[in-house]
Amino acid sequence: MKITVVGAGAVGASCAEYIAIKNFASEVVLLDIKEGYAEGKAMDLMQCASLNGFDTKIIGTTNDYSKTANSDICVVTSGIPRKPGMTREELIGINAGIVKAVTASLIEHSPNTILIIVSNPMDTMTYLAHKTTNLPKHRIIGMGGALDSARFKYRLAEALEAPISDIDGMVIGGHSDTGMVPLTSHATRNSINITEFLSEDRLQQVKEDTKVGGATLTKLLGTSAWYAPGAAVSALVQAIACDQKKMFPCSTLLNGEYDLKDLCIGVPVILGRNGIERIVDVPLSKAEKEHMQKSAEGVKNTNGLLEV
Numbered sequence: 301m302k303i304t305v306v307g308a309g310a311v312g313a314s315c316a317e318y319i320a321i322k323n324f325a326s327e328v329v330l331l332d333i334k335e336g337y338a339e340g341k342a343m344d345l346m347q348c349a350s351l352n353g354f355d356t357k358i359i360g361t362t363n364d365y366s367k368t369a370n371s372d373i374c375v376v377t378s379g380i381p382r383k384p385g386m387t388r389e390e391l392i393g394i395n396a397g398i399v400k401a402v403t404a405s406l407i408e409h410s411p412n413t414i415l416i417i418v419s420n421p422m423d424t425m426t427y428l429a430h431k432t433t434n435l436p437k438h439r440i441i442g443m444g445g446a447l448d449s450a451r452f453k454y455r456l457a458e459a460l461e462a463p464i465s466d467i468d469g470m471v472i473g474g475h476s477d478t479g480m481v482p483l484t485s486h487a488t489r490n491s492i493n494i495t496e497f498l499s500e501d502r503l504q505q506v507k508e509d510t511k512v513g514g515a516t517l518t519k520l521l522g523t524s525a526w527y528a529p530g531a532a533v534s535a536l537v538q539a540i541a542c543d544q545k546k547m548f549p550c551s552t553l554l555n556g557e558y559d560l561k562d563l564c565i566g567v568p569v570i571l572g573r574n575g576i577e578r579i580v581d582v583p584l585s586k587a588e589k590e591h592m593q594k595s596a597e598g599v600k601n602t603n604g605l606l607e608v
Contacts, residue, residue, distance in 0.1 A: 301325045301541045304371040304410070306402050307378035308332035308341045308360065310523075311418060314530025315375060315537075317345055320356040322534065324541055329368050330360045332378075338362060369409040373537055376402055376429075379419040384519050391420050392605050399425045400432050407433055414439045414575045416536055417551070418529065422475045424602045426551045426564040431606075438576040442551025444475025445566035447532040449549055451513035452482050455506045456489075460497055466490050471510065472549050472566045472582075473595035479565075480511045481592050485585045536571060543573040552576050560596050563603060 303319055305312045308330045316328045332338040342360030349355070361367040368374065379395035399419050406413060415435065417426045426442030433440070448471035457464040466489050473481035484503055487494045495503065509516075517525040539546040550569045554560045557579050558567055568580040584592065 301373075302327045302329070302371045303537060303541070304329045304331065304368040304374045304406065304413075306331045306368075306374065306376050306406065307419075308334075308338035309377065310526030311529045311533070312375070312377040313341045313345070314526045315377065315533040316341070316358060316530075317348070318531050318534035319537055320345060320349070320354045320358055321352050322538055323354045323356060324538055325356050327357045327359070329371065330358065331363065331365070331368060332360070333363050335362050365405040365409050368406060371406070371410040371413050373416065373540055374406045374410060374413045375416045375418060375533055375537065376406075376425075377418040377533075378402055379425075384522060392424060392602065395419050395421075395425060396428055396606060399428055403429050403433055407435065414540060415441065416533060417442045418533060420475075421602055423479075423551045423564050423566070423599045424606065427553070427599075427603050428606055430553050430564065437553045438574055440553070441536065441569075441571075441576060442475070442564055442566070443529075443533050443536055444551055445471055445549025446535060447529050448475060448480050448482075448510065448513065448566070450528055450532060452487070452506075452510045455509045455513075456487060456494060459502055459506050460489060460494070462489055467494075469494075470549050470568065470582075472568065473592055474565055474599045475551065476595075476598060477511050477515055479595035479598050481588055481595055482507045482510050483582070483584070483588060485588060486582065539571040540573060540575060545570055545572045545577065547571075547580060550576065552579060554579075557581065558592060560592075563596060563599050565596055565599050 330338040338360030342358045345358045419425045422444045452469045452471045453467045457467045469487035471482045473479045549566045551564045570577045
């Protein structure tokens with residue numbers, strides 16, 4: 301199993317590290333446009349192999365897509381990261397050009413690959429990949445919901461003063477501060493709905509903290525987060541590579557599901573060796589349905605800024 305990660309920055313390198321440590325891939329290729337950067341990151345990571353007990357081979361390359369040939373899964377993290385006060389949508393002009401060029405180069409060398417898009421604004425970049433490549437829809441996946449759900453569970457565990465292993469929860473909708481739809485109607489602690497433990501006010505605070513999870517970290521760090529995004533990507537890659545049939549909320553092209561068409565947005569999907577194996581229809585509360593529709597409108601507005 302060969303995995304390529306484009307962009308050897310903090311998110312890409314963290315993703316490569318987690319994939320290697322999990323030891324399910326034979327090779328990970330890190331690619332970056334900065335001379336020597338990916339090679340240096342790969343060497344540093346390989347010097348962890350004996351310490352962390354993995355046999356995955358990690359190689360780095362400066363913009364040589366021939367090294368990515370025959371990759372089973374390609375992860376696109378490249379693009380400029382958010383700065384404090386910057387929205388994901390403000391990145392669209394620069395990152396759209398980068399994502400178009402990167403995906404075309406990847407598919408040229410790996411026509412049977414599965415693409416995982418991480419670059420922001422993620423839902424719109426995933427939609428762009430659908431519009432500019434010839435890959436079937438099940439082989440283009442946007443990573444956002446897995447990360448947002450992890451942040452939701454973190455905030456729920458914090459509010460409940462409970463171990464996070466007790467918590468289950470999911471965030472669907474757009475990967476933006478206003479677009480996220482935390483599904484409180486389905487969130488549980490050991491199968492008991494969290495409304496049995498938290499007041500409506502505290503639960504509302506959890507939801508708001510989840511929505512601004514990325515912005516909160518950007519303000520603290522001065523740039524986008526990387527540990528949790530890298531871990532989220534690696535979880536999707538492993539589910540596909542190991543044919544785990546796991547359910548994650550991912551951005552996927554909808555054609556009537558959730559009463560939405562011609563856009564990519566986060567919904568629950570089953571991930572296996574073929575990529576997105578099916579979209580899961582989850583019943584939503586009235587408030588969640590309304591929020592999902594508003595989220596979709598926001599994504600479509602951002603899509604309208606694309607020049608395809």
